[in-house]
Amino acid sequence: MATDSQRGDGTFQEAVQEATLRERLGYRSEQDNLIGYLFVLPNLVVFSLFLLGPVLYALYISFQNWNILVGAGTFVGLQNYVQVLTPLPWANNWKPLRVPTANTFWWSLKTTAIYAIGTVPLQIYGGLAVALMLDKRVRMKKAYRAAYFMPVMLSGAASAVIWRWVLSADGILNALLPTFLEHNWAGTPTYALGGVMLMAIWGGIGSNMIFFLAGLQNIPEELYEAARIDGASAWHRFRHVTWPSLGNTNFFVIVMAIISAFQVFGIALVFSKGGPYYATTTIVLLIYERAFQEGEMGAAAAMAFVLFLIIFVFSYYQYRHRDQQEVDY
Amino acid sequence: MARSSYEYPGYDRSGAGYWSKTALLYGAVTAGALWMTLPFWWALSTSISVDPSAATVAFVPNGVTLDHFVTLWERDDVLIGRWFVNTVIFAGAVTAFNLTFDSLAGYALAKIDFWGREKLFLGFVSTMMIPGMVTLIPVYLILTKLGWINTYQGLVAPLIANPFGIFLLRQHFKSLPSALGDAAKIDGCNELQTFYKVYLPLAKPALATLGIFTFMGAWKNFQWPLIIATDQNMYTLPIALFAVRNQYFAKWGLMMAATVVIVAPVIVAFLAAQNYFIRGMSLSGMKG
Numbered sequence: 184m185a186t187d188s189q190r191g192d193g194t195f196q197e198a199v200q201e202a203t204l205r206e207r208l209g210y211r212s213e214q215d216n217l218i219g220y221l222f223v224l225p226n227l228v229v230f231s232l233f234l235l236g237p238v239l240y241a242l243y244i245s246f247q248n249w250n251i252l253v254g255a256g257t258f259v260g261l262q263n264y265v266q267v268l269t270p271l272p273w274a275n276n277w278k279p280l281r282v283p284t285a286n287t288f289w290w291s292l293k294t295t296a297i298y299a300i301g302t303v304p305l306q307i308y309g310g311l312a313v314a315l316m317l318d319k320r321v322r323m324k325k326a327y328r329a330a331y332f333m334p335v336m337l338s339g340a341a342s343a344v345i346w347r348w349v350l351s352a353d354g355i356l357n358a359l360l361p362t363f364l365e366h367n368w369a370g371t372p373t374y375a376l377g378g379v380m381l382m383a384i385w386g387g388i389g390s391n392m393i394f395f396l397a398g399l400q401n402i403p404e405e406l407y408e409a410a411r412i413d414g415a416s417a418w419h420r421f422r423h424v425t426w427p428s429l430g431n432t433n434f435f436v437i438v439m440a441i442i443s444a445f446q447v448f449g450i451a452l453v454f455s456k457g458g459p460y461y462a463t464t465t466i467v468l469l470i471y472e473r474a475f476q477e478g479e480m481g482a483a484a485a486m487a488f489v490l491f492l493i494i495f496v497f498s499y500y501q502y503r504h505r506d507q508q509e510v511d512y
Numbered sequence: 513m514a515r516s517s518y519e520y521p522g523y524d525r526s527g528a529g530y531w532s533k534t535a536l537l538y539g540a541v542t543a544g545a546l547w548m549t550l551p552f553w554w555a556l557s558t559s560i561s562v563d564p565s566a567a568t569v570a571f572v573p574n575g576v577t578l579d580h581f582v583t584l585w586e587r588d589d590v591l592i593g594r595w596f597v598n599t600v601i602f603a604g605a606v607t608a609f610n611l612t613f614d615s616l617a618g619y620a621l622a623k624i625d626f627w628g629r630e631k632l633f634l635g636f637v638s639t640m641m642i643p644g645m646v647t648l649i650p651v652y653l654i655l656t657k658l659g660w661i662n663t664y665q666g667l668v669a670p671l672i673a674n675p676f677g678i679f680l681l682r683q684h685f686k687s688l689p690s691a692l693g694d695a696a697k698i699d700g701c702n703e704l705q706t707f708y709k710v711y712l713p714l715a716k717p718a719l720a721t722l723g724i725f726t727f728m729g730a731w732k733n734f735q736w737p738l739i740i741a742t743d744q745n746m747y748t749l750p751i752a753l754f755a756v757r758n759q760y761f762a763k764w765g766l767m768m769a770a771t772v773v774i775v776a777p778v779i780v781a782f783l784a785a786q787n788y789f790i791r792g793m794s795l796s797g798m799k800g
Contacts, residue, residue: 215625216627219626219627232654233647236654237647241647241649241650313541316541328786329783330549333549338750340754342551345768348768442640442643448735487646487649
């Protein structure tokens with residue numbers, strides 16, 4: 184980009200000065216207001232029609248006894264929420280978390296939590312590790328990156344079908360294992376959730392790798408050079424240059440991973456339809472069944488809002504505790 | 513970004529330490545890459561093998577055949593061609609609308625000084641936290657009222673708004689100098705021309721990134737089409753695969769052939785745009 188002074192263009196200089204002045208005075212023309220809103224209008228319309236409106240509508244539905252066959256029902260206050268949340272596990276000696284049929288909401292919350300705890304760190308730090316390795320002078324960098332990114336391109340449904348094949352009784356995993364270790368991995372309550380988690384980690388590393396690679400490329404090389412000259416070891420360069428510089432990427436990646444972990448749905452449905460014996464029934468899968476198979480929109484909306492609150496709390500916590508250290512180059 | 517060895521004092525490219533480190537590095541990335549790609553190979557080899565079972569297709573198919581693909585094409589209850597076209601229309605339309613609307617909004621939020629712009633931006637971005645399931649039920653009810661169930665407009669419309677796209681493009685437009693726009697205006701461009709002729713061409717990497725993301729996201733989208741497309745003529749590939757799976761469970765050759773049909777186009781698209789993609793990501797202000 185040519186700098187302003189190089190152009191020696193009087194009118195251009197003036198324009199720049201005027202723009203700076205305008206900015207400093209906080210001056211806005213009516214025309215700018217109008218044009219600005221015209222530019223965002225399509226998004227505003229779609230947002231209010233398909234996002235904000237529906238959120239309010241869902242809140243309204245969650246206080247109603249709303250069945251899909253009957254349509255709009257009666258106002259029932261907090262009944263849906265009470266129904267979804269009772270029995271409280273601690274009032275019932277934690278029984279709902281051990282017996283899947285006692286209360287599927289708490290059961291599925293536990294299932295989703297196990298899934299999130301097991302997948303999120305591995306997705307993120309696996310992605311970071313791969314990004315660090317592939318940021319170096321590795322031959323065929325591009326081919327490696329493409330390989331790691333391939334699972335990301337696969338739809339959850341397709342990867343669920345593939346992994347179901349790999350983990351099925353006559354699947355490849357069993358062909359590779361010695362006979363005494365053979366299992367119907369996907370069809371056993373004990374292992375099915377593990378299968379879903381394995382699939383999620385497999386599918387999640389690639390996208391995080393891309394985010395971290397982008398973050399790594401934004402770190403100026405001079406910082407590393409300076410660190411090298413000061414005699415910093417590889418670990419110190421990572422700890423004091425790379426890691427702080429990735430603060431924002433980290434925050435973004437963690438929030439996205441948590442949000443998507445709590446919303447896991449497609450892979451669980453196609454892999455095992457929530458089964459066997461509710462082993463892979465996640466919260467969103469439960470909401471889907473309640474809403475679109477049993478038609479109980481009111482109860483499903485209440486569950487959706489409880490889920491929203493959980494995700495909101497996690498995201499807000501991350502936001503408050505993210506690395507406050509701003510790095511400027 | 514060349515990091516040649518002579519630039520760094522004390523950086524030694526020879527010696528046992530260097531070579532063992534290198535071996536470790538390559539070993540690790542190769543092992544990971546195999547884990548990532550082997551399932552694809554298994555899917556492909558199963559889809560072309562004569563009699564798929566674990567023993568035969570663990571690594572290579574026993575006898576190559578295209579029978580499974582032919583069956584997929586010929587069965588009356590498997591409308592693979594129609595589903596493929598549906599998915600192209602769906603993903604294409606979603607991508608086109610998103611790129612248009614998000615770049616307009618992203619530009620306005622970065623470069624036009626209008627009242628309430630920061631608050632509006634925050635509002636857009638915070639909607640990213642709303643789980644899809646919360647809005648799914650009401651959107652479904654709204655579209656039922658509009659009579660858009662099992663239609664293309666029903667499939668596409670709710671996915672046009674994408675806060676992530678607005679965020680990405682706004683960051684990118686912000687990183688471009690304002691002086692360019694001022695110069696264009698002195699030369700007589702109005703706001704739309706400034707946007708279209710000056711800034712939009714400069715945003716190509718970001719647009720390519722967003723384009724790939726959106727296209728891939730729509731191509732893969734399972735949740736929304738599952739709800740809105742109940743007629744098998746309106747299925748997209750992922751939910752069609754789900755339906756086929758329910759019907760032909762454990763016919764692995766057929767299932768894997770269907771999977772290959774779904775995956776191949778996206779992989780080709782990605783490989784074609786890979787350069788743009790990674791560059792776009794790093795240019796698009798992921799650093800906030």
